[in-house]
Amino acid sequence: MNRSVLIVTPFFAPQNHAAVFRAYKLAKYLPQFGWTPIVLTVDTQYEFNEDPALLAELPKEVEIVRTRYVEPTLRGIRMALGGSDRTFKGTKGLVHSRNDATKHDRPSAAKRTYHHLLKNCVHVPDAYWTWAKTAIVTGKKLIKDRAVSVVYTSSSPYSSLAVGRELQKAGVQWVADFRDPLGYSRKLANYEPRIYRRQHKIVSDALSHADAVTVLASSYRGIFGDVFGNAHADPIFIPTGIDEGLLRAHSQDALRQDSRLIFAGEYLPEYDTSFLEAFSIAVGQQEISKMGVKLLLVGTLEINQKRLAPFIDKFNLDQHIEFVDQIPQCEVYRLLRNACAGVLIPGTSAFWWTSFAKMTDYIGMRKPVLAVVPDPSEARTALTRSRLGIFLDGSRDNRVKLLADFLLGKHKLPSPDEEECDRYTARHQVQSFVKVFESLSAQTLGYTQ
DSSP: OOOEEEEEOSOOTTBOSGGGHHHHHHHHHGGGGTOEEEEEEESOOOSOOBOTHHHHTSOTTOEEEEEOOOOSSHHHHHHHTTOOOOSHHHHTTSOOSHHHHTOOOOOOHHHHHHHHHIIIIISSSOTTHHHHHHHHHHHHHHHHHTTOOEEEEEESSHHHHHHHHHHHTTTOEEEEEESSOTTSSTTTOOOSHHHHHHHHHHHHHHHHHOSEEEESSTHHHHHHHHHHOSOSOOOEEOOOOBOHHHHHTTTTSOOOOOSEEEEESOOOTTOOSHHHHHHHHHHTSHHHHTTTOEEEEESOHHHHHHHHHHHHHHTTOTTTEEEEOOOOHHHHHHHHHHSSEEEEOOOSSSOTTOOOHHHHHHHHTTOOEEEOOOSSOHHHHHHHHHTOEEEOOSSHHHHHHHHHHHHTTOOOOOOOOHHHHHTTBHHHHHHHHHHHHHHHHHHHHHHHO
16 A cells, blocks of 8 residues: 655645644654655745744655745735745844834725735635646646655645645545635635635535545534535544644653743734733732733734734733744743643634634643633534633623632632543544545555455
């Protein structure tokens, strides 16, 4: 049985953001199960921080093939013609001060028009269509030269699915993995009719033709059934897992429980301010104020400072919030290991359908989670099953009381459900994918005998 898998994603190391790690952990640990991963990704990334250590942590068996990607924007075209580096990495550091980060200038009419044209005329089905063209050509060559038996695509973006469908025609088994329920909600679909039809067809084709469909959250099953019908195989729910290898790097360190709450990632515009308001009141209480409780936000500094600035002023949180720019994942784990709790705060009406990357880490680490999440929601279900959720529900006063009780040690959680927490580990994640790959490879072998 050939055990080579082609992993198709534009998001891969050294990029350092949430969309990277599901495929990254798969590539990192597949060799331990006798599989050889070949990663097909972009040669240029325009939007994200980078962490070179991520590449250094990959085993030698992982082959990374980078194909030409010119972002279909003025920036991308200028760079392709020899212009200066205008990527996020290339321009990072030009804005550092708190004053710069807190400006809220409205985009000019010209800039609004430009972005409208990009969204509705150029980025169809998304901004990665130029990369998809080169990825298909290179992917077919890799399938032939490396005798690849399985292609795994990670989406979003939609273009990854388009690549997978074309590569499947080269005679390989295709696993279409969904990190997001594409085609659903304005955040994940463009409802301009012409573009939505294109996006809808790409997802529908994937659900109908992929040899296996895997999903990051169990809620996606229902969404895909509602949006695309039930004429496809039942998606397989495989949670993303915390990287135990990085945890072990700090396993001998002395545990220094501190009074910080950790929010890991970007604070999104869709989040409501319920937690921030309750937090500001709770830390103002005399007994808690002596404890020096801090909310630590670990993520892209420019983004988090800018988005939190008005709320820091509104709720008088300047002395109770700290920011840390993106740091290596092992350092995030170290901070979380010593924190008293993780924080998950999208609000009571946002993102009911998703399993947050930060939540995966919290559960895998058996860390209590202060959560303001919808009821019902994927996050609430996972946190309830793992017995780690402290849900700040109800009125503002009730949220304040629940939060204060936790900080004062009055709110005691039961012991975590070890079996459920173990589902949110990289080991379990990769084992689950290996079962899928081996099943498909066995089917292929049976057809050819």
